[in-house]
Structure formats: C-alpha cells, structure tokens
Amino acid sequence: DAGITQSPRHKVTETGTPVTLRCHQTENHRYMYWYRQDPGHGLRLIHYSYGVKDTDKGEVSDGYSVSRSKTEDFLLTLESATSSQTSVYFCAISPGLAGDTQYFGPGTRLTVL
C-alpha cells in the first residue's frame, strides 16, 4: 500500500468554524489531490498540487483553500465550514505521468452541524 495518511479520520464541527484536513505521504510523489465524495455525485476534485507551492483548482473549489509547503504534506482548509461541506474527503497521490496510478488515502469523514 502506498504510504498515505489522512488526519483527522473523523471530525464533527459547527457551521462557521475553520477546519484543516491534512494529507501526508511517504512516497515522495510529485502530485497530490483532494477529492470529496457525496452520494449521487461520485468523487469530485477540489484542488490539486503538482509540486511544492504549485496548486490548481478543481471543479468544486469554492469555499476551500489548499497549501503545500513540503512535498509530503498537502493541507485542505475550510475557512468557514458550511453544512454543504459535510462529506467524505479523500487525498490521493501520483508520480505524475499520464499512465500513472493515483493512490488514495483512507478518507476523512467531516460533519458540519
């Protein structure tokens, strides 16, 4: 298994509070991704990174920001959580070429009350 951990694994928070989710990898892969998974929508890309300090938006980036100051860590921040951001969040990594596999973390279940 690829070395990917996510923390926390579960979180319950209240509307309006800031939340940061962490993805940590030990594979030294260049690319890192954040997805959210919701019933009826499958997985949707939030943001991704193609190197330290290099990030780009995905299809559902509104309300989220990311940072990557080190190769191994990719942080996802909800500046002011809303109930619509209740979801399961998955981090993924890949070396970066077209045929490369994306490896997924175990997920973080976030509930915003």
Add this chain to the structure above:
Amino acid sequence: GNSVTQMEGPVTLSEEAFLTINCTYTATGYPSLFWYVQYPGEGLQLLLKATKADDKGSNKGFEATYRKETTSFHLEKGSVQVSDSAVYFCAPRTGGNTPLVFGKGTRLSVIA
C-alpha cells in the same frame, strides 16, 4: 476536459453471475483508462488500467479492453463473488497536470 459516463446502479447479481459495467469517456488526446474499486468503509484502490488502444487490463478476474473507436472501457467478470460487492469507478486520464476525472460510480451487490 475529460468526462466519463457509467451505467447507473445499483446492480444486484447472484453469485457466479456474469458482470458487465459499461463506461464511455470523453477525453482530449490519448488517455489512459482506469477502473477503481471502493469496498465498504475504505478508500479507492486501483483495480486495473490500460494505457493505449486495444490494451486489455485485468486483475482479480476482472477485465476491460480499451476501445478507442467506441471510446469505451467496459468492465467484465465471468463469475462474481459476494466479496466483489463494492462501488466501481471508471476514470480517464490524459498527461501533464490533468487529474483523474471519475464517473459517479456503480454500486454492485452480489448475493449468495
């Protein structure tokens, strides 16, 4: 950008039945194609992939053939087991910075 259409689920089959999950894609250039599987309570894991036209990916008894002429990558298994119950995702990927784009997934339930 890339997109993918998967057959709607849920799909319910009896053990040892034949499985087909349809997947068609839209992508620029020449994508690699992937099937991922998500078992209950877990993250996604790669099931199989194909990187060029007419390639067949296979793993754990599952197969899928990259059909460029029909832009399809249908997943098949000859005899499903209860342990195959999961959600299956099809995804194309082109090169450079393009991430995987997933379909909505197809939930498979296999009953004994």
